[in-house]
Amino acid sequence: MELHLKNFNVYSLLALLMLIGGIVFYIIWGIRYNVWADIGIYSITSLLVLAGLIGLIISLSVERTVEE
Numbered sequence: 059m060e061l062h063l064k065n066f067n068v069y070s071l072l073a074l075l076m077l078i079g080g081i082v083f084y085i086i087w088g089i090r091y092n093v094w095a096d097i098g099i100y101s102i103t104s105l106l107v108l109a110g111l112i113g114l115i116i117s118l119s120v121e122r123t124v125e126e
Contacts, residue, residue, distance in 0.1 A: 063118070070117040077110025 084103040088094045 065118050065120065067117065070114060073110045073113025073117055075110075076106050076113065080104075080106025080110060 080103045083106065084099060087099055093099070
């Protein structure tokens with residue numbers, strides 16, 4: 059299974075946004091409320107980050123078919 063950047067598409071972009079959004083959400087929440095160890099924030103952040111990582115892996119590893 060090889061990852062190719064030529065397969066970058068809308069799904070890859072959405073997965074990347076979820077990944078970045080999860081990390082940014084955790085940092086902003088921690089700075090704003092000065093709470094770095096909260097199970098609620100961990101659950102939301104882990105959901106976004108894992109969905110982003112899995113989405114990127116799947117969207118970049120799928121082989122594209124060319125229709126003629």
